Amino acid sequence: MREAISPTEAAALVRDGSTVMIGGFMGVGSPHRVIAALVARGARDLTVIGNDAGRPGHGIGALIDGGCVTRCIASHIGLNPNLQKKMIAGEIVVELVPQGTLAERIRAGGAGLGGVLTPTGVGTVVAEGKQLLNIDGRDYLLEKPLRADYALLHCYEADYYANLSYRLTARNFNPVMAMAADMVIAEPDEIVPIGLIPPDHVCTPGIIVTHLVERPH
Amino acid sequence: MDAKELIARRVAQELRNNTLVNLGIGLPTMVSAYVPAGMVVAFQSENGIIGFGAHPPEGMEDPNLTDAGGGFISALPGAYAFDSATSFALIRGGHLDMTVLGGLEVDAKGRLANWMVPGKMIAGMGGAMDLVAGAKRVIVAMQHAAKGQAKIVPELTLPPTAARPASLIVTDLAVIEPTHDGLMLRERAPDVTVADILAATTAPLIIPETVPEMRL
Numbered sequence: 379m380r381e382a383i384s385p386t387e388a389a390a391l392v393r394d395g396s397t398v399m400i401g402g403f404m405g406v407g408s409p410h411r412v413i414a415a416l417v418a419r420g421a422r423d424l425t426v427i428g429n430d431a432g433r434p435g436h437g438i439g440a441l442i443d444g445g446c447v448t449r450c451i452a453s454h455i456g457l458n459p460n461l462q463k464k465m466i467a468g469e470i471v472v473e474l475v476p477q478g479t480l481a482e483r484i485r486a487g488g489a490g491l492g493g494v495l496t497p498t499g500v501g502t503v504v505a506e507g508k509q510l511l512n513i514d515g516r517d518y519l520l521e522k523p524l525r526a527d528y529a530l531l532h533c534y535e536a537d538y539y540a541n542l543s544y545r546l547t548a549r550n551f552n553p554v555m556a557m558a559a560d561m562v563i564a565e566p567d568e569i570v571p572i573g574l575i576p577p578d579h580v581c582t583p584g585i586i587v588t589h590l591v592e593r594p595h
Numbered sequence: 596m597d598a599k600e601l602i603a604r605r606v607a608q609e610l611r612n613n614t615l616v617n618l619g620i621g622l623p624t625m626v627s628a629y630v631p632a633g634m635v636v637a638f639q640s641e642n643g644i645i646g647f648g649a650h651p652p653e654g655m656e657d658p659n660l661t662d663a664g665g666g667f668i669s670a671l672p673g674a675y676a677f678d679s680a681t682s683f684a685l686i687r688g689g690h691l692d693m694t695v696l697g698g699l700e701v702d703a704k705g706r707l708a709n710w711m712v713p714g715k716m717i718a719g720m721g722g723a724m725d726l727v728a729g730a731k732r733v734i735v736a737m738q739h740a741a742k743g744q745a746k747i748v749p750e751l752t753l754p755p756t757a758a759r760p761a762s763l764i765v766t767d768l769a770v771i772e773p774t775h776d777g778l779m780l781r782e783r784a785p786d787v788t789v790a791d792i793l794a795a796t797t798a799p800l801i802i803p804e805t806v807p808e809m810r811l
Contacts, residue, residue: 403643404661405665406642406665430719453722454719454721457664462717474717474719476720476723476724476725477641477725478683478687478725481678481682481683482683484680496725498687498757499724502754502755502756502757504720534659545659545676546659546670547642547643547676548658549677549678550642550643550679552678553678553680554679581678
């Protein structure tokens, strides 16, 4: 059994200067209550790994506006002009990673793999400084695994074992990130009694989730 | 018919029955409005769904159901939701029959640049590099020229999206197919001459004896 903690308690667990994976796609499937609590506590110097930078004030964008982030690893920042400005001003370092490569690097990090070989990025700036391998006549880039100190997730339903089930397009990066961090904090929309989520519908097993955030009031 | 609608209608003629198709954000999204009658096409949105439909009626939106741009969508009967690793396994793994992407530039070999303008626009590649590397057919849907500036150029001035050339380029003036010999002019838009197309293109074009008009 897991006791649910408040977003403020969750935010207090995240050390300044650490690396944080944040689920979501343009803020859909992002843990907005924990993000707000991180901004409120004045988190600093975070390296954030996420699909995108959200929009200004929304999703990962709220952390950027709050001055919490110094490094961002993402596939797309086009809808967040604030991050682009901070990047040009040298306040935030941005590493752009193709979306599928980002998902596979995180998956590799959580699956005990030393990396992945992908055709994505061959012949582009993404290939710079990376090993190129020819496998059975096709070129691939060696992309290294990604791990984080924390994964901050959103899910639709959790039970008090912290088994998680996701909903529709809010699933996105959440299940792969759940596997790739030392501490896994899940923010559910709803917490249901143990046994209510059918085993086949549990997408992330509670045993790897370290902290469960209470449901919204 | 405005330029974007013309492009979307012509691209829609490339759709085939019972295929999986990914449409990029912007102009390519319009293609879904022109699926030929009776044809079944499964559209993928790379944030994690196959089989999505239009924006639901006001007040019936689901915050957990959006497209890759964050806009509300609906799920059609038979829809399938999945995580990002699965989404890109579908894209790279030979399961995606066709992708339609916008373009900033295409070069004489048919290579696409569409994700950044150094010093000006740093959007990031999102899923574009995976889509060009992985889809069976890559169709570029774009305006032929921007503010009088040619976009189909001898050499890319912008960072490429992939080494692999596109399969077809559809613009408001022409349909162009990258081949081993170079860019082949296949069709011209209604009331557009070959001379008009040549004037708006700086990359060399191969002109066959007859260049039919698009049948829209």
